[in-house]
Amino acid sequence: MSLSPLRRFLPWLAPAIFLGLFFFYPLARILAYGFDLSFLSASSAVLPRALVVLRFTFYQAALSTLLTLLAGLPLAYLFARFDFPSKTIFRALTAVPFMLPTVVVAASFSALLGPRGWVNLVLMALLRLDHPPLVFVGTLWAILAAHVFYNATIVIRIVGNAWATLDVRLSDAARSLGASPFQTLLHVTLPLLRPSIFAASLLVFLFDFTSYGVILLLGGPRFATLEVEIYIQALQMLNLSAASLLSVVQLLCTLGFSVIYGRYIARVTSVVKPRAAWLNIQKPRGRRQTGFVAGLLFFMILFFGLPLLALPLRSVSYLEADRADTSQSGPGLTLAYYSELFINRRSSLFYVPPFLAARNSLAYAALTVCLSLALGFPAASALARPGKLEKWIDPLLMLPLGASSVTLGLGYILTFNRPLLPGWLPDSSTLLTSPLLVPLAHTTIALPFVIRSLQSALAQIPNRYREAAAVLGASRWQIWKNVDWPIISRAVVSAGAFAFTVSLGEFGAASLLARPDYPTLPTAIYRFLSQPGGMNYGQAMAMATILMLVCGLGILLIERLRLPGTGEF
């Protein structure tokens, strides 16, 4: 199908305007504001330091991505090929970490693996030790584990979707021709899954590459990524030129990875006839398969379930400070932290009722889902049949993931502190103070996810199907509805779930704006954690539990939507 240049550009119109306005323009403004090459000669200490930081950033991201694939691929296989009890719940379990604020994840990891964590307490009691044997927080392992914990869901969803519609008869044929299971995996399955594995790896890698909260909170001050260094330079040293320079380095790296990905992906994408997912699914048969499924379920409960369980447990136990007189309050259960959430005891101007916070969070998330799907769909469709234009645009689309949120936040301040369209809108109504800016900022981050998950699904639709339908007299709309949609509906659900979690988790972008008080669940958690006292800590844990529940239920709901056609494919 050859399209006129205008037709080619049309699907890009909305995403281009959106990203141009809310990503590239503010970014360019702040980089132009801060970029100052004269500073390079003045303090040459920054550059060698930047190289050291860059090396570690790359190293930990590569290692984290490998480990995430190692954990995610078997799980993707599990969800794609097997039917087992509570499947949707397990899938939601792996997705919840993705949106938890880092402070909360750090707290639950410490509760589990910290010096006074359950694991160490048990080991100390068992081995009769005076000191905790396991050192976890403050090590590279903590960073890697947290990255896997956060990002495994990306692999599970993107690769899992591709795996689900990959015809199981292909590997069955290989097996019947005498190939071992390993040979089949290596020569049949993995090559066919390469596009989705690459797409997932790129997303995971970029997420780890720009990691910031995990490094600071779980790795500790001895580790620094580029993003951490940007944060320190921009917001603590107030050295915008150093921050801009580092941001440019980070952006160039992101662009580089995306270009490499783009060149490679075209070579490895092969179109095979997709098969309805339910035809490929079976209950585990035989001892080996049952063992495989049971083992992975156990792993998920251990790795995703236990840290998540720490939060609700803490939110209902007395979290009293360690008093001299401990006889007064032993350990026990309480709902005090939840009931306290509903009381504005100090009649504070900034009191956050939990329902309001949940409602704001959900409203932002709903807007983000709609907006990012509406913008991502045309873009992904165009990318799935790339022309010259797409080759240029493709790598640029990943940049929002590689842009420092600190820098972008400052760019928003610089750009949107004036009326956007003078004369069109009332003079003092700047977008910056509008609550709408929050879902807009979330959408810039969600968009790369949405586009990548949709694109790898769309790319696998054999064009013959569309041509056959066209020959039979189907209109463009009918082709889309009856050919494209049934095959990609699963990916749309995934993309929506990604956008939902990105928005619920805030990812720092919102807190970097300057805005009137529209509290969300994560901002409420941070507010409680910023003051001492058992009640504050308990309420933070209670609020985090509510956030977890809201997210888990939201994902279950999205997956249950029963999109038309999902049954067929």
Place this chain on the structure above:
Amino acid sequence: MKRILFALVLFSLCLSACGSVAVNQTQADTPLPSDVPPTPFAPVAGSAPRALTVMTHDSFSASDGVIQEFEQANNVKITFLKSGDAGAALNKAIISKDAPLADVFYGVDNTFLTRALDAGIFESYASPLIDRIPDEFKLDLKNRAIPVDYGDVCINYSKAFFAKNDLPVPASLDDLIKPEYNGMLVVENPATSSPGLAFLLATIQKYGDPGYLDYWKSLRANGVVVVDGWETAYYTNFSASSGHGPQPMVVSYSSSPAAEVAFSTTPMDDSPTGTVNAPGTCFRQVEFVGILAGTKNRDLAEKFVDFMLDVPFQEGMPLNMFVYPVNPQAALPDVFTKYAQPSVQPASAPADLSTKRDSWIEAWTQTVLR
């Protein structure tokens, strides 16, 4: 199938509608600083209220009633722009100074003060109430930055731990490098945390430059634990907080023991934590307010600054933000007088802070972390 598709579209429309309704509602809760056209049912007797915007950091808090009183008395609606932590908020005020986002900025402290003054973001204002404030807090003689409150960054300790182990509480910075306190102190990274920087400055005041680096070498040898920020230090590492961490001493505030009582789960008659308040062990942070240059509401901004310095607002600050009021006429709440120990001769900002700040942090990083 068409019907289901329709239902889907309808659902997403509903979602977005819910979204905008919710957003509109919150908008009604805290109106934007836009010139909202006066509705015929507005409860205001005369004209529509004017708008005043106050930019501040995320820790800012105040009582509803006190702010409402000011709003009613002056027929004004205040919007507070929360703009991140202290450093982030100041940076945002600086980069938006050509088209200021707000009329008033509150929350720059004495460690960042020269940045704000050098950037010229404030207009000077000699408030009639400034005479009531002790001179020690007035760090800008041109009255561009006006002191509002202060807090002392001090080492907090677990009373239970020191009682149980029969160990004396350290009485000076020198004590902290003694072997009996090995591995017992957690501090914040001065590059990412404001109490962390404050504690570093206290050691610089005590040991001088470069003497402080030797002190930190000894602290490092004695097992000092460094974390990124106050939340981690206090809730994950400190043993007397609800996190029950491994270190019995933490760099926090002299008001933290009072907060432990005020925010306890069950009523307490004594704080589980105490403060090391010996001379020179604490650092005094002073927070300032200023009128942003280029404001179109100078008269209201002046009134708001006066209001912040006056007794009702000053008396609300301790329990809202756990800081001390600078106005000596403001009475402290009971929980402060009973459980917070004021520090003795706290360190103040070194004179060459503005020029040396970055190099001190860099040298500290090389000494303690690398």
